[in-house]
């Protein structure tokens with residue numbers, strides 16, 4: 061890549077840029093094993109990224125290769141090549157491209173007056189491709205362009221150009237790169253991570269680390285050698301019909317287990333699970349202040365919900381974190397060292413899977429930390445027969 065194609069250029073408030081910045085002449089994308097990302101960003105977002113503490117830093121890679129990409133029920137997919145446990149690091153990857161999911165075109169909109177809906181839609185898609193996405197694509201190294209064009213495209217019949225079609229099929233939300241204004245989300249396309257298929261009971265999750273400008277993929281539950289690894293493209297606690305509506309943008313008719321008819325029982329479990337989160341704090345306060353309630357009152361409640369989470373294979377969902385935390389909090393309040401550490405470790409592994417950071421795991425499985433909390437031993441154990 062040479063300096064001409066590396067230099068930033070702006071279009072209205074949008075900036076075409078290469079991250080992390082590197083202006084070394086004659087350096088090719090393939091010369092750096094971590095690669096670069098071609099980005100189209102609004103100026104405030106770019107400024108936020110550039111001023112993030114630690115940016116730019118080298119990505120942290122897994123110790124060994126533990127997956128392969130191969131044929132699946134849904135085109136290519138990712139498969140484990142060894143047994144994996146919750147929190148295990150599967151992949152680190154810098155995206156090929158990051159672009160906004162929504163672009164306002166106020167001047168262009170005037171040209172659409174008097175056209176039919178389908179004409180308007182075709183012209184908007186064409187403008188988006190030509191004016192906004194193609195310049196970003198043209199900044200890529202030829203190898204990156206080839207890898208990008210090799211990705212799946214489920215939008216070949218709806219008027220999307222090839223670049224937009226590939227972004228719509230593969231784009232993963234970059235959760236922590238967001239404009240302050242409405243519709244300010246961004247989508248990232250990666251060479252390897254975009255081969256992972258969707259499941260409404262996923263086994264892995266991805267997180268984006270701004271300082272290294274890379275995704276990390278981690279297991280959210282045990283995965284057996286040879287098993288396909290899935291992430292979720294949607295909110296897994298939504299009912300099946302709502303999930304399906306969202307998944308249509310990826311060109312997916314989901315056929316994973318919880319989406320197979322009849323979905324009523326699974327929908328009810330997921331809805332109840334979502335609502336269970338709201339009751340956790342009230343149950344805990346009630347338990348703390350009522351010595352007549354059994355010592356394991358809130359623990360049993362959360363354990364029952366964790367059984368539902370396992371039944372639906374939803375360990376990746378936030379509901380798992382909430383219920384693990386509720387159990388840790390109860391054991392801490394009871395001053396039960398063995399169980400506080402046991403569940404603290406599970407909570408730490410969950411957090412590792414979501415954040416890629418080991419410090420939470422170290423903290424949550426440390427008895428010293430748990431005993432140092434102000435709520436340690438807070439609930440006075442009473443003999444219920446005498447109470």
Ligand SMILES: C[S@@+](CC[C@H](N)C(=O)[O-])C[C@H]1O[C@@H](n2cnc3c(N)ncnc32)[C@H](O)[C@@H]1O
Pocket residue numbers: 134135136137211212213214229230254255256257258259310311312313314315316
């Ligand atoms: C991000 S790509 C995943 C990798 C893709 N299978 C490939 O061959 O490159 C998304 C596409 O994979 C397919 N896909 C992924 N998950 C699916 C699922 N649960 N059900 C049906 N199709 C799925 C759809 O064609 C979707 O448009």
